[in-house]
Amino acid sequence: MSFETSLMTAAAFPDLECIKNNLYLCGEDVNNVLMKKNLIYILFLFIALSCKDGFYSTIPNAQVSYKLNLNIYPDDMQLNAGGTGVYLQITKKRLETDRLGYGGLLIVNGIGEDAVNIYAYDLACPNEVSRSALIVPENSSETGIPTAFTAKCPKCGAVYNITDGFGTPLSGSTYYLRTYRVIKISEKIFEVRN
Numbered sequence: 001m002s003f004e005t006s007l008m009t010a011a012a013f014p015d016l017e018c019i020k021n022n023l024y025l026c027g028e029d030v031n032n033v034l035m036k037k038n039l040i041y042i043l044f045l046f047i048a049l050s051c052k053d054g055f056y057s058t059i060p061n062a063q064v065s066y067k068l069n070l071n072i073y074p075d076d077m078q079l080n081a082g083g084t085g086v087y088l089q090i091t092k093k094r095l096e097t098d099r100l101g102y103g104g105l106l107i108v109n110g111i112g113e114d115a116v117n118i119y120a121y122d123l124a125c126p127n128e129v130s131r132s133a134l135i136v137p138e139n140s141s142e143t144g145i146p147t148a149f150t151a152k153c154p155k156c157g158a159v160y161n162i163t164d165g166f167g168t169p170l171s172g173s174t175y176y177l178r179t180y181r182v183i184k185i186s187e188k189i190f191e192v193r194n
Contacts, residue, residue: 057167065192066107066120066191068189069188070190084149087162089105090106103134106162121151135177136152138150150162153172158171
């Protein structure tokens with residue numbers, strides 16, 4: 001086939017060139033696909049960036065490594081026995097390898113699918129960003145086991161939900177509590193990390 005014949009064939013049958021090149025979509029269809037693909041990427045980027053602000057905490061990053069054993073340590077056992085809202089405030093190392101974050105740890109048995117749903121937060125108030133301004137769980141227990149659904153900063157008055165796993169601000173703040181990852185090692189052993 002001569003050069004002139006191939007130009008005439010391509011002009012007369014534009015889809016023929018697409019078929020030759022094993023392209024499934026040609027012409028306007030390709031442009032539509034690319035436009036839709038770009039729109040999906042832009043939408044995904046927008047969602048990802050807008051969600052970031054929803055869980056923003058001002059507390060600086062600090063090392064966290066703390067093991068909970070609900071079989072051995074009496075304080076840890078309370079998390080298993082008391083139900084939703086049972087908490088531990090950790091401000092002193094139990095082991096030399098413990099790392100307690102910026103202001104200490106607040107560990108809570110929160111709301112979730114299992115009987116034990118461990119969530120961990122930094123004790124430092126995100127409004128104050130100070131190791132001396134620590135949130136205090138608002139104890140609602142009459143059984144002697146420390147139980148709370150909210151925690152309050154005594155300095156600024158901000159109140160946070162501590163049973164939802166997010167440290168959601170309820171009043172006095174737009175910042176969430178700094179959350180830490182809780183890894184379930186076995187049925188009764190957990191590790192708090194960042």
